[in-house]
Amino acid sequence: MHASPAARFLDARRRIARYAGTIPHPAKTPVALPPLDSPQWQSPWRAFAWGLRSITQTILTLVLFATYLGIGALAHDTHFSLLWALCSTLFVWAGPAQIILITTLGSGATVIQSAIAVTVSAIRLFPMVVSVLPLMRTPTTKRRELFFAAHLTAVTLWVECHRFLPQVPRERRIAFVNGLGFGLVSVCLTANTVGYFLAANLTQTLGSAILLLTPLSFLFSTARNSREVADVVALALGVLLYPLAAKMNSGLDILVSGLVAGTIAYGVHWWREVRA
Amino acid sequence: MSFAQLIGDWQALAVLFVAGVVPNQIWRMLGLWFGGGIDEGSELLVWVRAVATAILAGVIAQIVGEPPGALASVPDALRYGAVGAGLVVFLLTRRSIFAGVVAGEVFMLAGKWWLG
Numbered sequence: 001m002h003a004s005p006a007a008r009f010l011d012a013r014r015r016i017a018r019y020a021g022t023i024p025h026p027a028k029t030p031v032a033l034p035p036l037d038s039p040q041w042q043s044p045w046r047a048f049a050w051g052l053r054s055i056t057q058t059i060l061t062l063v064l065f066a067t068y069l070g071i072g073a074l075a076h077d078t079h080f081s082l083l084w085a086l087c088s089t090l091f092v093w094a095g096p097a098q099i100i101l102i103t104t105l106g107s108g109a110t111v112i113q114s115a116i117a118v119t120v121s122a123i124r125l126f127p128m129v130v131s132v133l134p135l136m137r138t139p140t141t142k143r144r145e146l147f148f149a150a151h152l153t154a155v156t157l158w159v160e161c162h163r164f165l166p167q168v169p170r171e172r173r174i175a176f177v178n179g180l181g182f183g184l185v186s187v188c189l190t191a192n193t194v195g196y197f198l199a200a201n202l203t204q205t206l207g208s209a210i211l212l213l214t215p216l217s218f219l220f221s222t223a224r225n226s227r228e229v230a231d232v233v234a235l236a237l238g239v240l241l242y243p244l245a246a247k248m249n250s251g252l253d254i255l256v257s258g259l260v261a262g263t264i265a266y267g268v269h270w271w272r273e274v275r276a
Numbered sequence: 277m278s279f280a281q282l283i284g285d286w287q288a289l290a291v292l293f294v295a296g297v298v299p300n301q302i303w304r305m306l307g308l309w310f311g312g313g314i315d316e317g318s319e320l321l322v323w324v325r326a327v328a329t330a331i332l333a334g335v336i337a338q339i340v341g342e343p344p345g346a347l348a349s350v351p352d353a354l355r356y357g358a359v360g361a362g363l364v365v366f367l368l369t370r371r372s373i374f375a376g377v378v379a380g381e382v383f384m385l386a387g388k389w390w391l392g
């Protein structure tokens with residue numbers, strides 16, 4: 001079938017297939033869950049418990065722990081309280097938004113400037129929620145039953161849902177996801193607390209090692225999720241353009257470099273699409 | 277560290293809510309309410325993803341380039357070197373996040389030890 005270039009351009013199915021490629025090796029990692037028809041799934045509480053236990057089945061839990069250890073330390077060294085750090089994990093529940101918030105507020109940005117940077121970083125949650133909720137919806141599901149699942153959705157949960165949910169009976173998936181999310185949030189709150197106290201009490205060398213966890217884990221987890229050229233260009237240009245934008249000293253450095261680098265990256269993507 | 281220091285002041289929590297919680301949650305709630313009809317692969321969202329990635333990249337550059345707290349005690353060259361070393365190992369190990377992070381940390385700690 002030969003669709004016109006415009007129709008091909010608008011055809012989202014081509015891209016959804018590519019987005020599916022960002023889920024790391026679902027088939028290669030068998031998950032230790034009871035079979036779909038097992039009586040284990042009859043109680044929603046059991047399903048919650050299986051979700052909770054599933055945090056031990058993924059390396060991403062370790063990555064999250066390291067990241068949130070770093071966020072706890074970052075919060076300490078930027079003079080935020082422990083309660084503040086824990087509330088940000090509980091109510092924001094998005095690592096990038098949290099470090100953007102801490103770094104911008106810590107370097108003297110206004111509330112409005114920080115809010116804009118955070119909201120732009122959070123737009124990606126919208127398509128994640130849109131793609132993940134249908135996995136657990138049944139014809140009788142009410143919207144409020146999905147509230148916690150929507151709140152818990154972030155990149156880790158999004159990846160894990162695509163891996164675990166096919167092995168969970170549909171009517172127990174919300175309970176399972178709530179359990180998985182509850183487990184991940186608990187791990188991160190613990191990591192925040194440990195990181196905060198380590199930053200307060202460790203020698204300068206070890207304290208700096210914990211602070212370095214944040215840029216390293218974010219750089220590599222973003223790079224790992226970048227399967228498209230546009231993502232790689234956005235990541236590389238975003239790093240390279242920031243020092244230039246910072247020279248302008250406008251207070252909006254992060255937004256300026258992000259918009260310019262992101263738009264150039266989109267241009268590269270668009271150019272390749274048109275040529276393809 | 278006192279109990280009051282761990283709690284902090286209410287203004288900071290109000291800022292967290294206004295600058296962090298609301299601007300972040302709004303997108304999840306929009307996804308929950310209007311999710312059904314939106315195309316997750318649309319061109320607009322590709323652009324948004326690219327800008328969001330670049331903003332995060334800028335934050336990474338800011339933390340390494342203008343480091344907070346204890347990280348400022350590490351010389352510039354060592355911080356950049358640690359990120360570079362981590363990146364090389366990350367690429368050599370077929371994108372292992374764990375190996376990249378460990379390599380970056382080891383590079384920085386070894387460098388600090390060597391410099392004294």
